[in-house]
Amino acid sequence: MPQNAKTPKAPALKAVTANRLREGDVVYLTGSGLWSPWLNQAAVSDDAAVQEALLQRAEADVAARKIVAPYLVELAEVDGILRPLSTREIIRAAGPTVRADYRTAPLVA
Amino acid sequence: MYRYDEFDSAFVKQRVTQFRGQVARRLAGELSEDEFKPLRLMNGLYLQLHAYMLRVAIPYGTLSSRQMRKLAHIARTYDRGYGHFTTRQNIQYNWPKLEDVPEILEELAEVEMHAIQTSGNCIRNVTADHFAGASADEIEDPRIYAEIIRQWSSLHPEFSFLPRKFKIAITGAPNDRAAVRLHDIGLQLCRNDAGAVGFEVIVGGGQGRTPIIGTTIRKFLPKAHLLSYLEAILRVYNQLGRRDNLYKARIKILLQQTGAEAFARQVEEEWVHLKDGALTLPAEEIERIEAYFAPPAFEGLPPSDPAFDVRRFEDRDFARWVRSNVAAHKQSGYAIVSISLKPEGEAPGDASAAQMEAVADLAEAYSFDEVLVSHEQNLVLPHVKLSDLPKVWDKLVAFGLATPNIGLVSDIIACPGLDYCNLANARSIPVAQRISQRFRDLNRQHEIGDLKIKISGCINACGHHHVGHIGILGVDKKGEEFYQITLGGSADENAAIGKIVGPAFSYDDVVDAVDSIVDTYLGLRQDNEKFNDTYARVGITPFKEKLYAAA
Numbered sequence: 001m002p003q004n005a006k007t008p009k010a011p012a013l014k015a016v017t018a019n020r021l022r023e024g025d026v027v028y029l030t031g032s033g034l035w036s037p038w039l040n041q042a043a044v045s046d047d048a049a050v051q052e053a054l055l056q057r058a059e060a061d062v063a064a065r066k067i068v069a070p071y072l073v074e075l076a077e078v079d080g081i082l083r084p085l086s087t088r089e090i091i092r093a094a095g096p097t098v099r100a101d102y103r104t105a106p107l108v109a
Numbered sequence: 110m111y112r113y114d115e116f117d118s119a120f121v122k123q124r125v126t127q128f129r130g131q132v133a134r135r136l137a138g139e140l141s142e143d144e145f146k147p148l149r150l151m152n153g154l155y156l157q158l159h160a161y162m163l164r165v166a167i168p169y170g171t172l173s174s175r176q177m178r179k180l181a182h183i184a185r186t187y188d189r190g191y192g193h194f195t196t197r198q199n200i201q202y203n204w205p206k207l208e209d210v211p212e213i214l215e216e217l218a219e220v221e222m223h224a225i226q227t228s229g230n231c232i233r234n235v236t237a238d239h240f241a242g243a244s245a246d247e248i249e250d251p252r253i254y255a256e257i258i259r260q261w262s263s264l265h266p267e268f269s270f271l272p273r274k275f276k277i278a279i280t281g282a283p284n285d286r287a288a289v290r291l292h293d294i295g296l297q298l299c300r301n302d303a304g305a306v307g308f309e310v311i312v313g314g315g316q317g318r319t320p321i322i323g324t325t326i327r328k329f330l331p332k333a334h335l336l337s338y339l340e341a342i343l344r345v346y347n348q349l350g351r352r353d354n355l356y357k358a359r360i361k362i363l364l365q366q367t368g369a370e371a372f373a374r375q376v377e378e379e380w381v382h383l384k385d386g387a388l389t390l391p392a393e394e395i396e397r398i399e400a401y402f403a404p405p406a407f408e409g410l411p412p413s414d415p416a417f418d419v420r421r422f423e424d425r426d427f428a429r430w431v432r433s434n435v436a437a438h439k440q441s442g443y444a445i446v447s448i449s450l451k452p453e454g455e456a457p458g459d460a461s462a463a464q465m466e467a468v469a470d471l472a473e474a475y476s477f478d479e480v481l482v483s484h485e486q487n488l489v490l491p492h493v494k495l496s497d498l499p500k501v502w503d504k505l506v507a508f509g510l511a512t513p514n515i516g517l518v519s520d521i522i523a524c525p526g527l528d529y530c531n532l533a534n535a536r537s538i539p540v541a542q543r544i545s546q547r548f549r550d551l552n553r554q555h556e557i558g559d560l561k562i563k564i565s566g567c568i569n570a571c572g573h574h575h576v577g578h579i580g581i582l583g584v585d586k587k588g589e590e591f592y593q594i595t596l597g598g599s600a601d602e603n604a605a606i607g608k609i610v611g612p613a614f615s616y617d618d619v620v621d622a623v624d625s626i627v628d629t630y631l632g633l634r635q636d637n638e639k640f641n642d643t644y645a646r647v648g649i650t651p652f653k654e655k656l657y658a659a660a
């Protein structure tokens with residue numbers, strides 16, 4: 001298990017994550033308004049207003065029955081790779097760590 | 110074995126149809142998530158860290174080979190090829206799609222299975238001794254009463270909205286394998302001085318953030334009064350239990366606040382109105398249910414078998430497996446086989462579809478079509494002839510199911526933890542995997558002997574850490590996974606809550622800490638003293654000193 005990335009100076013970079021309603025898969029909101037299983041494709045911002053707008057867009061997709069349970073997740077960008085700050089979100093992004101074949105979406109493709 | 114009756118069958122089918130409609134309405138936008146959530150939970154469907162999770166009830170842990178094959182089929186067709194057997198004698202699927210769930214429930218209904226009573230503040234799926242109907246120390250088969258309770262509690266209108274979830278466990282043997290002292294109500298079949306069989310009634314046990322050993326409020330309850338007495342307990346709880354605070358709503362808290370004696374008195378007072386009423390169990394009714402669990406047609410066999418003895422003599426691996434995984438049966442010439450779902454480096458309780466099918470085949474061929482699921486996340490073939498043990502073992506070996514570690518240091522209970530669970534602080538399963546790798550030498554495991562390690566990823570204690578000889582609890586320290594270790598817990602007839610040994614260990618260090626504790630034990634034990642006996646004799650200090658000396 002990789003170490004958690006260092007906490008950057010505030011304000012933190014954030015993206016919106018959710019689960020697809022129909023399948024349950026973990027997804028991230030992209031810049032084009034689609035939902036991707038790849039965290040690295042997520043739209044990110046360190047601006048609270050932009051983050052709020054991303055969340056608003058997600059809420060619209062809740063209403064449109066595309067996704068459920070959206071929320072903001074804190075990230076750090078290291079060499080072009082987005083990585084969540086918490087272990088929980090790292091596991092959520094990449095899948096269970098218990099067996100290689102249970103993995104869902106490696107952080108680095 | 111029990112087959113659910115026409116009422117159950119019609120009811121379950123109706124529920125499937127209803128849920129199919131609810132899912133369709135959810136996907137069409139007629140139901141919001143807030144409206145849908147309680148409906149899906151009533152059907153055992155959660156939304157977890159990665160995906161939906163479906164929890165399927167295995168009443169009193171008993172499966173036929175047909176049912177086991179269906180579980181395998183669901184794993185393969187609708188999930189990722191595996192299922193997870195839990196400490197509640199359920200199976201969980203970690204990756205079902207919402208749109209497939211009605212189909213899954215329909216397939217389950219074909220084999221008399223469902224996901225009802227696996228969630229919500231109702232009386233949950235009743236759990237029982239996983240050696241039920243087979244073990245040599247059993248007074249009566251506890252599943253008879255588990256089934257009577259199931260029929261009474263299923264969807265009981267008065268008890269579908271309790272202050273909190275409610276768990277009942279039952280054992281028919283003095284050696285408690287069902288952790289009856291750690292449930293809201295525990296029932297232990299026993300004999301009174303006159304030789305009649307009845308129940309010791311234990312109330313208010315539980316784990317979670319306030320672990321408490323249950324208190325016996327009645328030493329002997331005649332069988333006929335089982336339901337009226339349970340109903341009296343539930344009424345008192347339903348009237349007095351706190352609904353204002355989730356964590357205080359369990360009966361264990363009520364019992365602590367009221368005092369066991371006062372609580373027992375109130376139950377007796379309530380019982381006066383119910384006793385000898387409609388809930389009295391006539392002997393014929395008990396016999397009717399007993400017939401579902403009639404012992405299979407055992408052959409009259411001698412207590413030993415030459416072929417078995419020869420194999421045991423010649424094959425040390427087989428002999429070692431027999432030592433840890435085979436238990437005494439009440440019927441001469443038969444044995445109970447425990448199938449370990451804890452091979453080195455694997456997730457405790459996970460079974461692949463192929464493994465489930467192999468177990469189903471074995472049950473059909475060699476165990477009167479019966480499989481039991483243990484709360485220790487293993488499977489059991491309850492009735493195997495001694496002469497069949499070599500064949501059974503060969504097939505188990507071929508499917509990676511013959512790890513000879515039942516009750517040993519690598520037979521670890523672990524909750525799903527941060528790898529799957531939304532509530533977790535830390536991972537459980539990889540800690541179990543790493544411990545099993547550290548102790549990979551099976552001969553050393555056998556030398557260490559009985560040792561129960563139990564791991565939970567948060568204080569909800571789904572992994573029973575409080576009652577592990579060595580308990581491991583995941584905690585969150587500034588976003589990092591840490592593990593608090595407790596010693597001296599026990600879930601059996603000598604139930605005890607473990608004591609915290611000292612400051613928590615990091616994810617990297619926790620396996621070394623377990624190793625150090627085992628070393629301390631081995632250095633101090635006298636003769637064949639068990640871990641908890643050594644611990645009781647020497648206290649926590651020697652363990653502490655060694656653990657924190659290097660730090």
Ligand code: HEM
Pocket residue numbers: 155157194195196197201273291292314315316317318355356359523524525529530531532569570571572573
């Ligand atoms: C992954 C999803 C799960 C969630 C969200 C979950 C949630 C919870 C919660 C909130 C409690 C505390 C209840 C209370 O104190 O009132 C609890 C207790 C418990 N759960 Fe789970 N659990 C999960 C999985 C499991 C699994 C897989 C098992 C079996 C291995 C399990 C077995 C138990 C047991 C035995 C308790 C202790 C009951 C007690 O308090 O006495 N849970 N669970």
Ligand code: SF4
Pocket residue numbers: 524525526527530531532533534565566567568569570571572
């Ligand atoms: S103990 Fe905590 S982490 Fe483990 S399954 Fe239960 S709720 Fe999840």
